[in-house]
Amino acid sequence: MKKKSFTVEEAKIKLMRYCAYQERCHQEVNKKLDELHIIPLAKEHIIVELIQQDFLNEERFAKIFTISKFNQKNWGKKRIINELKRREISAINIKTSLNQIDESEYLAKLSRLVEKKWNATAESNLANKKKKVMNYFLYRGWETHLVYEQIQNQGDIK
Template sequence: MDLQKTYTVDEAQKKLEHYCAYQERCHKEVKSKLKEMRMIPEAIDTIMVHLIQHNYLNEERFAKTFVRGKFRIKKWGKNRLVRELKFREISTYSIDSALKEIDLDDYYKTLDDLVQKRIQQVKEKNHYKKKKKVADYLLYRGWESHLVYEKLNEYL
C-alpha cells in the first residue's frame, strides 16, 4: 500500500523555500522536486512564481554560482559548463552572463596547470599517444580544442 505524503500548497511552498535557501537551484530541479511531491501543475506554477518573486529562485544567480564552483573546484572548461547549463535548461542570456564570471587570466592559468599536471600523470612513451591522452582528458572536461592543442604544442 502506497502511503505517499501529500502536501498543501503552503506546506510545499515552505519545504521548497528551505530547499532553495540551502543551495542555489535551477528551475528544472525545483519543478522535478515538486513533481516528486505529487503536486498538480497549477500548484507547481503557483509555487514557482512565489519562489521567483521572493528571490528563492534566480536562474542567472544559479548559473553564475554553478560556473564559479565547477570552474574553481572541478576545473571544467567553458564547453562543459555550457553543456551542463543547457542540460539544466538555463537560458542563453544567463549562460553568457555566467561565463563572464570567469577571469580570462585565471582560465588560461588553470588550463596551463592542468596540462602540466596531466603530462606528468600520463605514463606513455609514445609521444603521439601521450599527446592524445592528455588532449582527450582536457576535451572531456570541456576545454576548447584550439586552446588544448595550442598548450600541448607548447609542452610536448
C-alpha cells in the same frame, strides 16, 4: 503503497528549505514538485512565490554554477555551457555567467592543469601521451585549439 500528499503551503515551505540549502535552477525545483505530486496550478503558484521571495533566481544559479565548476572541478567553458543548457538555463544567463571567468585566468589555469596532467601521465609513446592528455581535457570541456596549443608546448619542452 499510499503517496504522502502536501498542501500548497507545506510544499512551499519544503521548497523554500530546498532552495535555501543550495542554489537551485527551475528544472530542479520542478522535478522536486513532481516528486511531491503537486498539481500544475499549485506548481506555478509555488514557483512564482519562490522567485518573488528570491529563493529561486536563474541568473544567480548560473553564475554560482559556472564559478564553482570552473574553480572546483576544473571544467572548461564548453562543459559548463552544456551542463547549463541541460538544466534549461537561458542563453543570456549562460553568457552572463561565463563573462565572470577572466580570460587570462582561464588560460593560466589550463596551462597549469595541462602541465600537471602531462607530468602525471605515464606513457612512453609521445603520440599516445598527447592523445591521452588531449582526451582528458576535451572531456572536461576545454576548447580543442587551446588544449592542442598547450599540449604542443608540453611536447616541445619534454
